């Protein structure tokens with residue numbers, strides 16, 4: 528493929544991301560969202576169980592309804608938006624299963640995480656991860672029982688569509704299944720529509736025909752493709768909310784965040800009515816329709832691997848990246864603080880070991896252990912226990928991963944609440960340097976009973 532086509536595809540992905548970020552930040556229209564959810568087969572009970580902001584009128588089906596999700600399974604939702612399908616899946620898989628949503632828009636992911644918190648869901652049971660579907664997914668191979676997606680595949684550029692089906696094949700367990708809802712073109716759409724960026728963001732221009740869909744699924748190795756028309760009236764997108772454009776796109780991207788060359792916000796705004804009209808016309812002439820699409824990964828696949836210890840390749844993807852980069856503290860500075868504190872029996876500092884299974888073999892004397900993997904979710908408890916301590920020093924093995932991450936999250940949390948009584952630091956070189964440095968070796972404590 529030419530670099531020009533690559534550039535155009537990358538631009539499309541960016542425009543879509545910006546548009547859906549804007550939607551994530553736009554005021555929620557509950558009546559509209561409920562109407563769309565009803566139209567696509569979600570039950571009143573399902574709608575009631577999740578925060579209303581988790582469904583934003585962006586769906587084009589209910590992929591969870593017929594995915595036969597069972598307790599204990601791992602479910603992955605691609606393009607998870609506000610998280611509605613993930614929450615429905617989470618209820619079905621129960622505490623022993625996992626429901627993970629991936630989305631390319633940081634704002635959507637932030638919104639889904641907020642919705643999860645409202646529901647009392649947290650990782651690893653329910654996790655939302657920022658990831659581009661046009662790139663390798665941050666998900667372990669052969670780790671997922673069921674992949675869901677709702678009105679997203681049409682938004683991927685042509686090579687991205689094949690790429691995601693190949694990735695779905697990779698992450699599914701042998702015998703695993705794909706259940707998605709998408710907009711499908713019943714005829715080849717005219718170039719005028721294909722080339723229209725606003726209609727693309729609105730889930731129309733990127734729709735492919737059933738035979739193309741089938742071909743891509745087969746190329747990726749997925750079998751038994753089944754297509755079932757939802758029979759839903761897509762005009763639900765065009766009712767009442769007159770300022771809305773077509774289909775699943777509901778707001779223009781802000782001109783400030785979208786590259787000028789690829790998207791003109793004025794053009795978008797001017798096209799609202801045009802988009803509505805074209806969308807309605809397409810539907811009237813039955814050129815696009817929403818479908819439920821199913822396929823399976825054959826059970827005889829040769830890539831059978833050991834059960835994966837973790838579905839997410841990086842556990843920290845389930846949390847926002849830390850914005851702050853706390854200062855380093857040298858071992859000699861900390862050692863001095865520890866010795867002075869011993870003399871004065873006063874503690875102006877706290878040392879926090881965020882290691883887990885690799886904890887054995889000694890720790891900084893007097894340190895407390897808070898595992899990195901659950902640290903973010905426990906920030907309120909950590910703050911209430913230690914928020915009065917001026918210097919909080921985090922470390923892990925070499926302090927180049929978990930230590931700085933937890934320190935950053937703590938500092939972010941302090942700053943978000945304008946708390947200045949406490950400050951995060953990272954112990955330079957972690958426990959490895961601490962144990963090898965002659966000036967700190969005597970400050971290693973062994974506690975075999977509590978060390979795992």
Ligand SMILES: C[S@@+](CC[C@H](N)C(=O)[O-])C[C@H]1O[C@@H](n2cnc3c(N)ncnc32)[C@H](O)[C@@H]1O
Pocket residue numbers: 540543544547548582583584585586587605606607608609611629630631632635658659660661676677678679682683730775776
């Ligand atoms: C039409 S919305 C559907 C949202 C959700 N599935 C629902 O039914 O409410 C499409 C979603 O896919 C995400 N998306 C679009 N293109 C993407 C890409 N290339 N990578 C990751 N996410 C993408 C958008 O950010 C958006 O949240």
